[in-house]
Amino acid sequence: MAIVVQKYGGSSVATTEKIKRVAKSVIDKKNKGYKVVVVISAMGDTTDDLIELAKGISNNPDKRELDALLATGEMISSSLLAMAIKDIGYDAISFNAFQIQLKTNGVYGKSLIEDINILPIKNALDLDKIVVVAGFQGVSDEGNLTTLGRGGSDTTAVALAVKLDAECEIYTDVDGIYSVDPRLYKNAKKIENISYEEMLELSSLGAQVMHSRSVELGQKYNIPIYVGLSCSDIKGTYIREVEEMENKPVTGLAVSDDDVSITLLDIDYDIYTLSSIFESIAARKINVDMISQTAPQNGSVNISFTIPKADLNECLEVVRAYTVKRPIIDENVTKFSIVGIGMKTTSGVAARLFRVFKENNIQVKMITTSEIRITCTINREDKLKAVELVAKEFNL
């Protein structure tokens, strides 16, 4: 009998009524002939509420204790879901991280999963039980609770699917992956199949449907991941090894308003200065995304880069040491990206993108590319126009 691992997100279990609905959906799957393992997130805003509680105790809560606190959210929802399934008359059992020895590398707040003892799960499945696993949490070698980071339950689900040689279904409050965020472009098309690489690029660019680590795991072990709407028959999206190109160079488009660009003027043009600047920024754990540099003039260059808005003040402190000129700060930027595995084999995608921008007076500021992605920054006010034009150009 095939095993399926289903994951339900926090919005799908926000109330007891919704938990009961998920219980029915899980039982439906079992009645279709599957052994079912369910990974569950904390109810609704529980995680945020727990963080609030911790903030009421300390401005800088101890990381070990914060993880121990946050892990309770999924313990609560998993036992409630098991109760709900049993109440309908099907056997079920919940497991927390201790009970299946879900081992992590011990990093608080963003652990990686190292191993899972699937024996208790297999035993329960053999006894015809539906197994409910608390997502998001793990145990370090020292026996400390550690969490996997926001969206980490996705990764719990994929890791379990890997270990159990199971199918993997991620249920959430959207009915699949769209080529463009439907809130920005109402004609956005749902994607039937998307490759792991494309999904990873889109995830890291702000399409926050999936925890990146879960997609990486799926890719590594070649586990297809189905993403769909909770308790619904609407057809969702498969993240999988895409074999046949659909003759479409661009699969998706993502925009993000969360960055700010900083331009440093008249920086000494030598490799030591440059690496020193970015090392100093990295030492503060500030994530630099795009970097571009002008050609040197009189032994100095201008350097632009983007960082998350939240880190602006800290970053300015760091760069002050490298230039007497006031840095130019541009908060009015939108990061605009197109992603497509088809770019590997289709030339001229960048040319088409920039022609669209040029013909419509959309100014492009910085540009970076990868094999399957083109990212540029544009002015915030051009965002919706750019989304619409580019979505039409590439039939997204």
Add this chain to the structure above:
Amino acid sequence: MAIVVQKYGGSSVATTEKIKRVAKSVIDKKNKGYKVVVVISAMGDTTDDLIELAKGISNNPDKRELDALLATGEMISSSLLAMAIKDIGYDAISFNAFQIQLKTNGVYGKSLIEDINILPIKNALDLDKIVVVAGFQGVSDEGNLTTLGRGGSDTTAVALAVKLDAECEIYTDVDGIYSVDPRLYKNAKKIENISYEEMLELSSLGAQVMHSRSVELGQKYNIPIYVGLSCSDIKGTYIREVEEMENKPVTGLAVSDDDVSITLLDIDYDIYTLSSIFESIAARKINVDMISQTAPQNGSVNISFTIPKADLNECLEVVRAYTVKRPIIDENVTKFSIVGIGMKTTSGVAARLFRVFKENNIQVKMITTSEIRITCTINREDKLKAVELVAKEFNL
């Protein structure tokens, strides 16, 4: 360095502000030269709120899952307290039942503690950390979370004190054990020292200051238990082996309105019928407390007994098989008890009690006694008068 185990009840940690106050109190104790282990209950009404949540899922929640759910309450409060201590600048670490392998006999909702691995606690104390333990919870041999029942954190604390050879302090929202509930008799005196036996009798009679099991454990291992007001210097009560009698035959008085008395008329007077009645009642897990029987007449007797009010309907179903006559039900009863280890050596205590009742027209219905206790039922409307008169008679 001496070890102390302190327990703080739910009302002492009901808000983040109160948790911070407990953190300070714990640190004060450490600064007095103790190694400190803190056992903590769930915040305020958390346990009731979690039960509500479960009731929203099922009228009869699965016992395993309910225990897993309820255990989260103490995980939350213990990590918050450890955070609060660290925030003040002292080192601390929280442990849940898995982390110290607090093993139980596996009975859901009312487990007994079988063993605790104190090694992680000892190691943390040696590293100068304050240890915070989630009360009320344990793990069965099969790895299931089980809880110890209402007030079970008291028992966690005493069990830890036994294993760590430590002093034991129970902090709550009352400043000690009183001879009479101060809400019923404003001149009630605080007891400085009370024996385990007396405390056990009082606990089982409705003076719900302490979890009975914790007092039994204290008695078995001769661990003195201090009961006092949280975060306060007011002197509380020691529960301990009382060596010297204070020449006071009665230590405390307890009343309870939670029982109903049932009288069965014209029951066949043979030992098989009698044992059969009470076995049938016991089979329904109904707790029969007082029993009295009239002398046999014409081969039949009348039997009166008390049971918890909540079980009345179920009990009536059971006894219907034994008599055609309608049972007499008296819900207008108060169970009135006096307790004192001095009764063992002082005669005439019962006589004094009944003289007081007789002189004041208080009708006594049923009577049972133990070596250190006299219990009777009286009419509900005589309760306050009886409390006042008896408290004065025995100087309580």
